[in-house]
Amino acid sequence: MSRYGVHFAAGLPQSVQIYEVGARDGLQNEQRPVPTAVKTEFITRLAGAGLTTVEATSFVHPKWVPQLADAGEVVDALRGLSGVRLPVLVPNEAGLRRALDHGVTDIAVFVSATEAFSRRNLNRTVAESLAMTEQVITGAREAGGDRISVRGYVSMCFGDPWEGETSIDAVVGVGSRLLEMGCYELSLGDTIGVGTPGHVRRLIAAFGEAGHPASRLAVHFHDTYGQALANTLAALQSGVRTVDASAGGLGGCPYAKSATGNLATEDLVWQLHGLGIDTGVDLDALVRTSLWMADHLGRPSPSRVVRALAAENG
Amino acid sequence: MSRYGVHFAAGLPQSVQIYEVGARDGLQNEQRPVPTAVKTEFITRLAGAGLTTVEATSFVHPKWVPQLADAGEVVDALRGLSGVRLPVLVPNEAGLRRALDHGVTDIAVFVSATEAFSRRNLNRTVAESLAMTEQVITGAREAGGDRISVRGYVSMCFGDPWEGETSIDAVVGVGSRLLEMGCYELSLGDTIGVGTPGHVRRLIAAFGEAGHPASRLAVHFHDTYGQALANTLAALQSGVRTVDASAGGLGGCPYAKSATGNLATEDLVWQLHGLGIDTGVDLDALVRTSLWMADHLGRPSPSRVVRALAAENG
Numbered sequence: 001m002s003r004y005g006v007h008f009a010a011g012l013p014q015s016v017q018i019y020e021v022g023a024r025d026g027l028q029n030e031q032r033p034v035p036t037a038v039k040t041e042f043i044t045r046l047a048g049a050g051l052t053t054v055e056a057t058s059f060v061h062p063k064w065v066p067q068l069a070d071a072g073e074v075v076d077a078l079r080g081l082s083g084v085r086l087p088v089l090v091p092n093e094a095g096l097r098r099a100l101d102h103g104v105t106d107i108a109v110f111v112s113a114t115e116a117f118s119r120r121n122l123n124r125t126v127a128e129s130l131a132m133t134e135q136v137i138t139g140a141r142e143a144g145g146d147r148i149s150v151r152g153y154v155s156m157c158f159g160d161p162w163e164g165e166t167s168i169d170a171v172v173g174v175g176s177r178l179l180e181m182g183c184y185e186l187s188l189g190d191t192i193g194v195g196t197p198g199h200v201r202r203l204i205a206a207f208g209e210a211g212h213p214a215s216r217l218a219v220h221f222h223d224t225y226g227q228a229l230a231n232t233l234a235a236l237q238s239g240v241r242t243v244d245a246s247a248g249g250l251g252g253c254p255y256a257k258s259a260t261g262n263l264a265t266e267d268l269v270w271q272l273h274g275l276g277i278d279t280g281v282d283l284d285a286l287v288r289t290s291l292w293m294a295d296h297l298g299r300p301s302p303s304r305v306v307r308a309l310a311a312e313n314g
Numbered sequence: 315m316s317r318y319g320v321h322f323a324a325g326l327p328q329s330v331q332i333y334e335v336g337a338r339d340g341l342q343n344e345q346r347p348v349p350t351a352v353k354t355e356f357i358t359r360l361a362g363a364g365l366t367t368v369e370a371t372s373f374v375h376p377k378w379v380p381q382l383a384d385a386g387e388v389v390d391a392l393r394g395l396s397g398v399r400l401p402v403l404v405p406n407e408a409g410l411r412r413a414l415d416h417g418v419t420d421i422a423v424f425v426s427a428t429e430a431f432s433r434r435n436l437n438r439t440v441a442e443s444l445a446m447t448e449q450v451i452t453g454a455r456e457a458g459g460d461r462i463s464v465r466g467y468v469s470m471c472f473g474d475p476w477e478g479e480t481s482i483d484a485v486v487g488v489g490s491r492l493l494e495m496g497c498y499e500l501s502l503g504d505t506i507g508v509g510t511p512g513h514v515r516r517l518i519a520a521f522g523e524a525g526h527p528a529s530r531l532a533v534h535f536h537d538t539y540g541q542a543l544a545n546t547l548a549a550l551q552s553g554v555r556t557v558d559a560s561a562g563g564l565g566g567c568p569y570a571k572s573a574t575g576n577l578a579t580e581d582l583v584w585q586l587h588g589l590g591i592d593t594g595v596d597l598d599a600l601v602r603t604s605l606w607m608a609d610h611l612g613r614p615s616p617s618r619v620v621r622a623l624a625a626e627n628g
Contacts, residue, residue, distance in 0.1 A: 012512075193622070194588075195588070196584070196585050196587075196588025196589055197547055197585070197588075197589060198326075198588065198589045198590060199588065223540075223618065224618060224622050225581065225584050225618055225619050225622055226537075226543055226578070226581035226584070226585075226617075226618035226619060227543060227581075227584065227585055227588070229540055229541060229543065229544040230543040230544040230546070230547045230585060232544070233511055233544045233547055233548070234547070264540070267539065267540035267541075270510070270539050270540070270541065271510050271511070271540075271541055271544060273510075274508075274509070274510025274511075274512065274513060274541070275510055275511060275512045276512060303540075304537065304538060304539055304540035305539050305540060308507070308538050308539055
């Protein structure tokens with residue numbers, strides 16, 4: 001795809017780390033069960049396409065997300081896969097125990113920046129959620145010490161369907177607590193996709209003022225209002241070097257009323273490679289993987305790049 | 315919509331001029347005839363939503379674009395509309411005569427940056443196309459003097475389906491000729507949507523080096539690969555103040571094989587208002603107009619903002 005690539009002059013990085021969430025965030029809202037073997041082949045193909053961090057599943061209680069009831073089997077099946085980190089989401093201490101039983105050392109935790117989403121999605125206040133998360137991190141450290149790495153997600157960092165715009169202070173408050181608890185990185189989520197580039201820059205600057213440099217931050221944008229890539233560009237210009245994306249644009253937020261969800265990894269890679277930024281990803285192999293997954297799910301990928309390249313080659 | 319708005323710090327403008335192309339570029343590839351009365355109501359509603367420049371139609375030969383055979387009737391019907399500029403596209407001298415007969419004073423001309431597209435789309439070389447365009451501009455000046463304003467479009471400024479990446483020298487060469495012929499503004503078109511932000515900045519910088527400041531440039535992005543808004547942000551950061559967009563994301567390039575086309579005006583407005591940039595546009599009124607037009611065309615708008623807000627309100 002580099003035939004359209006042109007190098008950028010203005011302070012962008014040489015390379016960007018993509019944190020691939022399609023297998024977890026992308027599949028968790030699928031209504032029809034996806035066979036475990038399809039999930040593990042998906043993850044194996046993603047790793048084969050050059051993605052070096054692939055969130056594999058979530059040890060959430062199967063009652064809440066039946067689709068991911070096979071989290072342990074997925075982790076077990078992928079044990080031989082090398083050259084790729086396979087973090088898993090862990091919502092609470094019960095989930096942590098299950099993850100540890102399967103030998104996981106790379107976990108992610110999440111907290112909402114807004115009270116409304118916290119109460120509705122997690123059935124607890126932000127403070128209660130932070131306290132629970134601290135127990136998870138403490139438990140992980142007791143079990144595995146420094147072998148365990150913990151990533152923190154903050155949801156609804158830009159707006160919330162009930163509260164409107166999220167205050168920057170609220171996000172920095174929650175995020176700072178997660179970093180102080182020992183998260184190596186914070187992923188700032190625009191769960192309903194309402195953010196715009198100026199808001200992104202202000203939020204990252206506010207973390208800087210609170211003593212947390214952009215190198216500790218990742219961004220997690222949804223394309224509900226079409227803003228995800230412009231927001232990504234703003235984040236890169238602010239010094240962020242890790243970007244979450246979902247292969248084929250799989251998934252979305254059930255709390256946002258529109259159909260469009262996660263930033264598609266292919267759309268991100270097209271932009272980054274066009275900017276001359278290395279990702280290590282083979283875009284053609286990734287597109288083939290997303291087309292294969294779309295076949296399994298029985299509907300076309302919402303990724304514009306997947307559709308455009310499929311049309312070009314078909 | 316300003317509840318999600320946050321002001322931007324880094325050198326962006328206070329306001330942006332939107333050049334609305336939905337009524338011409340958006341409708342020209344519609345297969346089913348759109349009644350003249352629907353077109354004029356569409357344009358009247360767009361003006362009512364605060365758009366101050368609405369390209370109304372094209373005086374192309376009806377044999378090539380039957381959909382726009384009613385160009386003269388559209389212009390006549392809108393004569394009483396105030397507070398809005400209604401430029402029309404004029405492909406050649408015959409089109410110019412028809413436009414002048416209907417009292418038009420605001421025209422647009424277009425040339426391809428690449429030989430392959432010029433030969434396939436216009437059946438002539440770039441040099442022949444420039445010579446024809448010069449005759450059109452000369453004819454317009456002879457007929458109307460300084461009362462006539464001429465905008466220049468350059469197509470395929472970033473890539474071309476046959477030639478791959480377009481050379482920046484080729485674009486600057488063609489564009490400079492159009493400006494020297496007397497175009498007040500140049501719209502740089504990414505007709506197949508393959509450009510990325512670094513390429514945008516390099517192209518605008520190259521025009522600057524050739525003596526043409528960004529204030530003379532507009533950008534015209536297609537969202538085929540999802541890059542249109544990130545490219546717009548890069549263009550604004552390079553000093554561009556006029557952005558082409560199509561209400562509801564209507565239209566697209568028949569030479570690009572994917573379905574997604576023009577940058578949707580709503581998606582652009584969401585970003586600009588979020589950045590604290592004034593457009594003069596009432597987003598809710600614009601969304602209602604695009605929903606009304608989508609009803610007439612019998613298919614949903616591809617604009618993400620239109621879909622998200624329709625879901626939110628419906």
